Amino acid sequence: MCTVCGCRSGETRIEDGAEHSHGHHAHHHRHYGTGDAGASVPGMSQSRLIQLEQDILSKNNSYANANRRYFAEHGIFALNLVSSPGSGKTSLLVETLKRLGKTHACYVIEGDQQTTNDADRIRETGVPALQINTGKGCHLDGHMIGHALERLATKDGAYVFIENVGNLVCPAAFDLGEAHKVAILSVTEGEDKPLKYPDMFAAADVMLLNKTDLLPYVDFDVEIATANARKINPDIKVLTVSAQSGDGLEDWVDWIGTARAELFAGCSATDAAE
Amino acid sequence: MHEMSLCENILGILLDEAASQNFSKVDRVCLEVGPLSGVEPEALRFGFDVVTRGSLAHGAQLDIFEPEATATCAACGTTAVIQDRFDPCPSCGSHLLKIKTGEELRIKELEVS
Numbered sequence: 001m002c003t004v005c006g007c008r009s010g011e012t013r014i015e016d017g018a019e020h021s022h023g024h025h026a027h028h029h030r031h032y033g034t035g036d037a038g039a040s041v042p043g044m045s046q047s048r049l050i051q052l053e054q055d056i057l058s059k060n061n062s063y064a065n066a067n068r069r070y071f072a073e074h075g076i077f078a079l080n081l082v083s084s085p086g087s088g089k090t091s092l093l094v095e096t097l098k099r100l101g102k103t104h105a106c107y108v109i110e111g112d113q114q115t116t117n118d119a120d121r122i123r124e125t126g127v128p129a130l131q132i133n134t135g136k137g138c139h140l141d142g143h144m145i146g147h148a149l150e151r152l153a154t155k156d157g158a159y160v161f162i163e164n165v166g167n168l169v170c171p172a173a174f175d176l177g178e179a180h181k182v183a184i185l186s187v188t189e190g191e192d193k194p195l196k197y198p199d200m201f202a203a204a205d206v207m208l209l210n211k212t213d214l215l216p217y218v219d220f221d222v223e224i225a226t227a228n229a230r231k232i233n234p235d236i237k238v239l240t241v242s243a244q245s246g247d248g249l250e251d252w253v254d255w256i257g258t259a260r261a262e263l264f265a266g267c268s269a270t271d272a273a274e
Numbered sequence: 275m276h277e278m279s280l281c282e283n284i285l286g287i288l289l290d291e292a293a294s295q296n297f298s299k300v301d302r303v304c305l306e307v308g309p310l311s312g313v314e315p316e317a318l319r320f321g322f323d324v325v326t327r328g329s330l331a332h333g334a335q336l337d338i339f340e341p342e343a344t345a346t347c348a349a350c351g352t353t354a355v356i357q358d359r360f361d362p363c364p365s366c367g368s369h370l371l372k373i374k375t376g377e378e379l380r381i382k383e384l385e386v387s
C-alpha cells in the first residue's frame with residue numbers, strides 16, 4: 001500500500017526521500033482506472049457480452065505515458081537499464097556518473113527485490129538515488145516510477161537513469177516512460193542470450209557488452225553476440241564496454257549525449273511544426 | 275511471476291469495467307495472446323485462477339485465443355508467418371523483419387452478469 005496516495009501497490013516499497021513531506025505532496029501522476037471495486041447494481045443479472053479489445057498492459061502504459069510527458073515537459077532524458085542479475089548495471093552507472101555527474105544533474109532510480117545496496121553505491125558518487133524494493137515483484141512498472149519521480153524532485157534538464165530489477169524477461173514488457181531501454185550483456189553470459197531472451201533485445205535500442213576486460217579469459221565472440229542481437233533487432237546499437245577498466249565508457253557517454261540531443265531536437269521540430 | 279502480475283492487471287481492468295459498465299460477476303474472459311507477447315498461456319491460466327479467487331471473476335472461464343505471428347521483410351517485401359523473433363525471412367533469408375502480428379496481449383471480450 002502506498003502511504004502517500006493510498007494506491008494499492010502490493011509489496012512495493014519506495015525509500016523515503018530525505019526532504020519528502022507528505023504535507024505538500026505533489027502527486028503529479030493521476031491514477032488510472034481506480035474505479036470503485038465494490039460497485040454493483042442489483043437487478044442487472046442477465047448475462048451479456050462486452051467487446052473490450054483492451055491491452056492488458058494499458059494501465060501501465062498510461063502511467064508510462066504520464067512519466068514520458070513529465071520528462072518532456074522538464075527536459076529530462078531517461079534511460080531504463082535492463083539485464084540479468086550481475087551483468088554490471090550498477091557498476092556501469094557508477095562509472096557513468098563519475099563522468100557525466102560532474103557536469104550534469106543526474107538522478108538514479110534503483111529497482112531490486114530487496115536491499116538498498118545499489119542506491120547506496122550510487123549515493124557514494126554524490127548523485128541522488130532512490131531505491132524501490134519490489135518484494136516478490138520481478139520488474140519495475142510505470143506507476144512505481146511516477147511515485148519515485150515525485151520524491152526525487154528532479155531538476156529540469158536532468159538525466160534520470162533507471163536500473164531495473166535484474167531479469168531478462170519481464171522488464172521488456174513494462175514501459176516506464178524512458179527514452180530508450182539499454183540492455184546490458186556481460187561477456188561471461190554467452191553470446192546466445194539475445195536469441196534465448198529475444199523480447200528484451202527486441203525492446204532495447206542499445207546493447208552494452210560489458211566486462212570486456214574478461215574477454216581473454218572467456219569463450220565469447222563479440223561479432224557473434226552482435227549478429228545474434230541483430231537477428232532480433234536489426235537496428236540495435238552495440239557498444240563494448242568495461243566498467244572495470246573504463247574501456248569504451250567514453251563512447252557510451254557520447255552516445256548518451258547524442259541520444260539526448262536527438263530526442264529533444266525531435267521534440268522542438270514537432271513543436272515548431274504544430 | 276510475470277504472468278501473475280499480468281493477471282493482476284487483468285483483474286484491475288475487470289474491476290474498472292464492472293464499475294463503469296455495471297456488472298457484478300464475470301462468467302467468461304476471452305484473451306488474445308500472441309506467440310511473441312512473451313507470455314505463456316498455461317502460466318496465465320494458473321495465475322488467473324489464483325488472482326481471481328474470491329473476486330467478481332472467481333471461477334470464470336478463461337478462453338485464450340492465440341493468433342499467428344507474421345512479419346514483413348524489409349529486404350524483399352514478403353509477409354510470412356514466423357515462429358520466433360530470430361527467424362529469417364522464409365523467401366530471402368534476411369533478418370530485416372518487421373513484426374506485424376503476434377505481440378498481442380489483449381482482453382478481447384467479457385461475458386458478464
Ligand SMILES: Nc1nc2c(ncn2[C@@H]2O[C@H](COP(=O)(O)OP(=O)(O)OP(=O)(O)O)[C@@H](O)[C@H]2O)c(=O)[nH]1
Pocket residue numbers: 083084085086087088089090091092112118165166167210211212213214241242243244245
Ligand atoms: N571484471 C569485471 N567485473 C565487473 C564489470 N562490471 C561489473 N563487474 C562485477 O560484476 C559484479 C556484478 O556487478 P553489478 O554492477 O552489481 O551488477 P548488476 O547488474 O547491478 O547486478 P544486480 O543489480 O544484482 O542485478 C560485481 O562483482 C562487479 O564488480 C566489468 O566490467 N568487469
Ligand SMILES: [Mg+2]
Pocket residue numbers: 089090091118163
Ligand atoms: Mg545493480
Ligand SMILES: [Zn+2]
Pocket residue numbers: 002005007031143147
Ligand atoms: Zn500511486
Ligand SMILES: [Zn+2]
Pocket residue numbers: 137138139170171275276279
Ligand atoms: Zn516481472
Ligand SMILES: [Zn+2]
Pocket residue numbers: 347348349350351352363364365366367368
Ligand atoms: Zn525477404
